[in-house]
Amino acid sequence: MADWSPARYLQFSDExxxxxxxxxxxxxxxxxxxDVTPSDVVDLGCGPGHLTEVLRSHWPDTTVTGIDSSPAMIERAREHDRRTTYVEGDIADFAAGRLDVTGADVVVSNAALQWVPEHRDLLPLLRDRARQALAFQVPGNHDxxxxxxxxxxxxxEPYASALGAPVTRRATDDPVGYAxxxxxxxxxxDVWETTYTHVLAGPDPVLRWISATGAQPTLHALEEADPALRARFEKDYGAALREAYPERPYxxxxxxxxxxAIASRT
Structure with a gap:
């Protein structure tokens, strides 16, 4: 897949x-x-670095290391946050100890593990890299x-022929499965689930939302095949989304x- 776009991802940063x-x-x-105050935190799939402030709002003196496989995300994070060490790398490599990053009191991950093949198999390894706690959230909306x-x-057609394979469902587990x-x-x-209802503004907001995340592999593959085909797909997909998510006055x-899910040492 082509690289991520920090600007598109940050369009709905509050949500x-x-x-x-x-x-x-x-x-x-x-x-x-x-009575535990973490001295260091590793943020897996840190994206453009805009969430470091959330960690420091709770632990102002903690040392934060952000890890992301996207060069564009790491570049943006380094430009906007000089206090944090950002490392370009893969979550699976961190789990296996192949990155030049030590363990941490706390390992966190925000909406990133679903992109890692067989991420369930990595969870015990990620947990054991944390001296105090592993905490993560993943989307549960793939249906x-x-x-x-x-x-x-x-x-x-013609999208199926251009893509060459069906778009796969990125499965995540239920809370009990992660427990x-x-x-x-x-x-x-400690595991739980929450369904947020985000009220999005502007034209085709659901298309803009998913185009920056879940639809990226599909859109990039179509762009590579034919930019006009991607534009046609976005038109068809956008129309279907407008029907499924009708705009209200607000x-x-x-x-x-x-x-x-949070696993913490007792």
Whole structure:
């Protein structure tokens, strides 16, 4: 897949940041109950670095290392946040200890693990890299209309021939499934889910939202095949999204399910 676009990703930064704020708030509560203040945090899939302030709002003196596989995201993060060390690298490589990054008191990840093949297999490794806690959230909306329509439209011609393979469903687990994977002697597990209803403004907001994240592999593949084909796909997909997510006088509501998990040492 071509590289990510920080500018497009940050179009809905308030809405995208909300789940991370909720995750870190709960994590801070659990650590405070044990009188633990993390001295260092590793942020996996840190993106453009705009969420570091959330970590420092709870732990002002913590040392933060951000890791992301996108060169564009790392470049933007380094430009806008000089206090944090940013490393271009893969989450799987961090889990296996192949990056020049040590473990940390806390390892966090915001909406990134779903992009890692077989991410469930990595969770015990990621948990054990954390001296105090592993905390993450992933989208749980891969059967929402936005994603069902993405797969449906992409399966039509001429898009299917250009893509060469069906658009896959990026499966994430339910809270109990993550609890099963993270539970171990010496660890406490806290899991939950929340469905946010984001009210989006502007024309075709759901298309703009998913074009910056979940639809990126499809759009990049079509762009590579034929830019005109991508434009045609966006027109068809956008029309389907407008029908599934009708605009109201106050904006366009987008229901978005998120799944949260925290494993903390007891």
């Amino acid at each position: 995208r940041s909300r789940s991370f704020r909720d995750l870190v708030t709960r994590l801070a509560e659990l650590l405070a109950a044990r 929402a209309p936005s994603h069902l329509l993405l797969r449906e439209v992409a399966a039509r 099963d994977l993270l539970a171990a002697p010496g660890w406490a597990v 904006g366009t509501p987008l229901a978005f399910r998120r799944v949260f």
